[in-house]
Amino acid sequence: MQTHEIRQRFLDHFERTGHTVVPSASLISPDPALLFIIAGMAPMVPYFLGQATPPSDKLTSVQKCVRTLDIDNVGHTTRHNTFFQMAGNFSFGDYFKAGAIEHAWKLVTGSVDDGGYGFDPDRIWVTVYNKDDESRALWRDIAGLPDERIQDRDGEDNYWDMGVPGPGGPNSEIYYDRGPEYGAEGGPVVDEDRYLEIWNLVFMQDIRGEQSPKYGADPVGSLPQKNIDTGLGIERVAVLLQGVDNVYETDLLRPIIGTAEQLSGRSYVGGGDDHGPASPDDVRFRVIADHIRSSVMLIGDGVTPGNEGRGYVLRRLLRRTVRAARLLGVTEPVMPLLTAQVRDLMSPSYPELAEDYGRIEEIAATEEQAFLKTLSSGTKLFESTAAQAKSANSSTVTGQSAFTLHDTYGFPIDLTLEMASESGLQVDVEGFTKLMDEQKARARADAKARKGGVTSAPVFTELLETGGPTEFTGYSELESEGTVRGLVRDGERIASAGSGDIVELVLDRTPLYAESGGQESDAGSILGANAAAEVLDVQKVGRKLWVHQVRITDGELREGEQVVAKVDPEWRTGARQAHSGTHVVHAALREVLGPKALQSGSYNKPGYLRLDFAWPSGLSAATRSEIEDVANLAVRKDLPVSVEYTSLPQAREMGALALFGETYDETVRVVEIGGPWSIELCGGTHVEHSSQIGPVSLLGESSVGSGVRRVEAAVGIEAFRGLVAERALITELAGMLKVPAAEVPGRVEQLVERLRTVEKELDSMRAAAVLASAGTLADAAEQLGDLRLVAGTAPEGVSGGELRNLATDVRGRFGGSPGVVALFAASGGSVSFVVACTAAAVDAGLKAGDLVKTFLPEIDGRGGGRPELAQGGGSKPAGIPAAVAAVRSAVVEHVGADRVKR
Missing domain, CATH: 3.10.310.40 (Diaminopimelate Epimerase; Chain A, domain 1)
Structure with missing residues (x-):
């Protein structure tokens, strides 16, 4: 049974039982503490915590996941993968243990003709939490499993929570006996290679405190409703249903290894794990197969190679792929063939990969070209460094050498570590880290300090659960009456705050825009009967609760007090111009460069915008001028700006563009400027006609990573002021050089050439x-x-x-x-x-x-x-x-x- 069919059978099975099928969320995690989605239930967390209302009490999905903590083990074992698919069914107060067990049993052991997986029920084993007698009884009653195939385990194995105070509960895991050739008898408590786990059913019923029941503590309470969260590993089921030893032999990875075999002229043996250590070539084949699939999936969700965060993870995956191919003897570029292979293998489940393949392949190929230059120069320097270390009877590459490789040659430290290990050397990582920290400190000293947002502290979860979401009124008004629902300092609620205090304040309704979608939060004030506060920042918690960071400037503000929240009108005017200007510049980019110039990030504040977009090379002066001209023509045409609320599928049918990495609800806000000329999903504040944006003046264009460019622009009065300043500067230079303004560039060029001559002398x-x-x-x-x-x-x-x-x-x-x-x-x-x-x-x-x-x-x-x-x-x-x-x-x-x- 092919993997795509395994995936579809899961969704069809639960749809037949009344579950609403929801698409996989983006691999990019909305949680700022995480880079990627690492578990199938992660997108459901807001529903479990009560921060959002699910579209149905019963949901099912197959979620894309990426985990890279064990990236160095990929290839050396057959157990480690960076990308995987987690199928799940979720109940929010509907069915509980009995329903979850019945649904799972019917799918796992149901006949293939009836839509099941057809596993032999006599080879199914389960584990249950050793305090959960109810689950043991249900497995006996519903599935008819004998006691000897229902094994008890303690909380470390069979209790689930998020690692922090919050929801949790016992879980039950389903295993399949692969046979005596894979290990010892005795069930999963004896051998988890022979008995392969395929499904985990979590019965969320408890509230855990500071100590987890995983380690023996008692829950501190019960959830108001009992929920179900399950996770079935699509790849593991594929291993079993395709009759292969491991995931690298399945239909979605083995063909990639086959392509690598053709490119290299070498053969994949398939050793490792229980068959002994994997050969160096087998490790490289697996690295290529695993990493290129993960890379394509990440690029498809809007990640681009970079030097930090998600971008760095992607860059590392791509570069490890290229290096593995080089170590297999491949000399030609590999990205075009490998990415096309992944597209063909994965697009039956994820058709967007085929639709967006041009952009995906271009980003991957550009990164490969850049890395090959780095690899050539850096490898020579590393080999020289390694030879010097060995000639000096040293087993360590110095931190300075590692830093030089990184800073001067773009050689990532993980590659230096990998090559050092292959040469029998160590690296002074502490010395390297010290030098990197010094460099970062210098960079931070030169950079503008960023504002810090609020965290999702339990106090805000409580405010959301007890009072519901904040009503945002800012689309239609700049001033709103509201009630102070909570005052928070250092994560704790306080009854009042006095003059000079900086606190976080939650209102039941507010016109102040919370920072999101690249738009900076509104400036404004909050006025009470006996108090006044300046708004410093506004952030969202759980995408539903507006949290205002304020400084009390006069009097005392109390919880429960009636207040008036006001947006600074000048600030909002500038913010609307900048955000609408961002849409206009994006549309102008796509008109001039073509549809591949897709926005991959943005930031705007009154008078200023920057926009990152996928493009492989710098823009000429003529191209920049054309983009600026198209944008200002759109302003002059006074195009209408309209807003429509619709479903996400309907918005996509309309051709609305979504910002990579953003998470959208089922009901979305579509902003059109000039009809189909610019149509995007956006929650920001906008002008009513394009003429209100004012002039658009491009300030510059630069690279922010492989395959990603950035344009910056001033809009409105700031653009006008900038142009006036430039005119004054040219006038002053013309006076100093005693030439007409039009001749200033030529005169400056002459002076620069003279200066170069003098410097040579x-x-x-x-x-x-x-x-x-x-x-x-x-x-x-x-x-x-x-x-x-x-x-x-x-x-x-x-x-x-x-x-x-x-x-x-x-x-x-x-x-x-x-x-x-x-x-x-x-x-x-x-x-x-x-x-x-x-x-x-x-x-x-x-x-x-x-x-x-x-x-x-x-x-x-x-x-x-x-x-x-x-x-x-x-x-x-x-x-x-x-x-x-x-x-x-x-x-x-x-x-x-x-x-x-x-």
């Missing part, structure tokens, strides 16, 4: 001065026995970049005699150094890398190199004299004090 003069100083330094060398030593500070004006040339030049003047040159240069708060040894000095046992180690502590330095040449830097210029003394002492000790001429 200065470089030549500086090089000549350095060459001259080399002779002076060589002539002043100290004679220590038969060895000549130059140790000291480089002449003034020698930069860190020129230091190496100077040191090697001085060394060259020693000819074939032993000689050591150690030069230091200070610049600001840093130190550069180079140590060079002649071949005769190296033969006598003096090595540059060893000499460096003698003085690094004096300058808080790091560095190293070959026996003939070593270099590096430090952060303590005041230690240079001590470093010079340390070099001399080391040389004197080597030569022998009795041979040193005084």
Whole structure:
């Protein structure tokens, strides 16, 4: 039975029993603490917590999931996968244990002709929570299972909760006996390879406290209604119904391995796990199959390669795929063939992959091209670094080397770790991390501080459960009366807050827009009978509760008080212009570049917008000008802006574009500008006619990741002010250069060319001065026995970049005699150094890398190199004299004090 059929049979079975089929949610998790959806029930959490109302009391779905915690084990075992599909059925106060067990038993053991999976009931085993006698009895009564095939387990195995206070309950797991060739007899408590778990039924009935019943604690209460949450592993069922040993042999992964075999000319054996360690080639075949499927699914849901978060995970998956192919001997690009294979395999269940394949393939291929350049240069540097470590009898790649590979060559640390392990080396991860932290600290110091949103603390869940969602009135008014439902400080409710306090405030209704969909929250105020508060931020909790962060500016605000919430009208005007401007720029991009230029992220605030979109290369000045022109023509046409509420399927039929990564309810808000010219799902605030946006002025265009570009623009009065400022600047430059404004670019180009010529002349003069100083330094060398030593500070004006040339030049003047040159240069708060040894000095046992180690502590330095040449830097210029003394002492000790001429 093919995997797509297994998936469809599950949905059909539960639809026949009155369940509403819901589509898989995006792989991108709406929970900011998680990168991806990692469990089938994750999209249902708001329903279980009462934060949202489910479309039906009984739901069923097959959810896409990605887990990457065990990514390094992928390929080495047959158990680890990054992408998988979790089928589930969910009941919210409808049926409970008996219903869940009956539904599962009928599907698992029902005949294939009747829509079941046709498993032999005599090979089914189950486990139950050892305190759950009811479930044991139900398995006997409903399924007719004998007691010996119903095994008890403690809470660690058969109790489920979310790891924090909240809903939980016992669970029962269904296993299939694969036969004696897979392991020992005795049921799942003896061997979980022979007895393969396929389905977990969770009976959510408890409220857990700080301590979990998984570890023996008692629940602190019962849920107001009993719920069902189950998860069946589609891939595991496929293994069994297709009669193969593991998931890599199933119909959705084995063909990818076949393509990799054709590309490489090598064969997949299929060893590993119980059959012994997997061969290196088998590991690589599995990595390719697993990672390319996960990558295509992630790109399909809007993830693009990047250096942080989800983007970094995707980049790592793609790069591990490419490297595995290279290690199999493949020299040509692999992404076009592999992504097409995944599209063909997965699109019967996920047709959007075929519809969006052009974008998916382009992003994957662009990342491959970029990585191949990185791989070529970085691999050479790594091999050199590894050889140096081994020649120095070291088993460690330094943190500095790993950082250089990352920072200069774009070599990710996980790849350095992987290659080091293959070479029998370790990496100084602590040193690398320290350097990365220093770099990030510098970046943060230069970046604008981001606002922090509220967290989904239990207090907000309580407010949502007791009072329901906040009524948002801001689409139709800027001022609303409301009641203070809660005041919160540090996660705890308080009765009142006084002047100067910063607290989080929940109203029953508000006109203030909460930050979402790329739009910054509204500015405004909240006024009570005896108090006033400034609104600092507005965030959503559970997508239903508006939480205002406010500063009390006067008086005292109390829970239960009637207040008036006001939006700053100037702020809202600018915000509406910016958000509608974002839609206009997006439509202009698609008109000029084509439908592949899809938005992948946005941010807007009054007067400013930025928009990220999928595109493989930079835009020319002419293209940017055309996009700006199309956007402003749309403004001039005074296009109507309309809003419609409809179902998600109907919105898609209308052609509405959805923002990648956003989560939408069944009823969605569609914003049209000029009819079909711009039609998007959007919850933001908008103008009523495009002319109200005002001028649109593109500020710049740049890369934010492989295959992703960013445009920034000013709109409205800010755009006008920017254009006025640019005009004033051009006028001032024209006056300074004494040319008409139109001739300013040409005149500036002439000046720049003259400046380059002068800089080249200065470089030549500086090089000549350095060459001259080399002779002076060589002539002043100290004679220590038969060895000549130059140790000291480089002449003034020698930069860190020129230091190496100077040191090697001085060394060259020693000819074939032993000689050591150690030069230091200070610049600001840093130190550069180079140590060079002649071949005769190296033969006598003096090595540059060893000499460096003698003085690094004096300058808080790091560095190293070959026996003939070593270099590096430090952060303590005041230690240079001590470093010079340390070099001399080391040389004197080597030569022998009795041979040193005084």
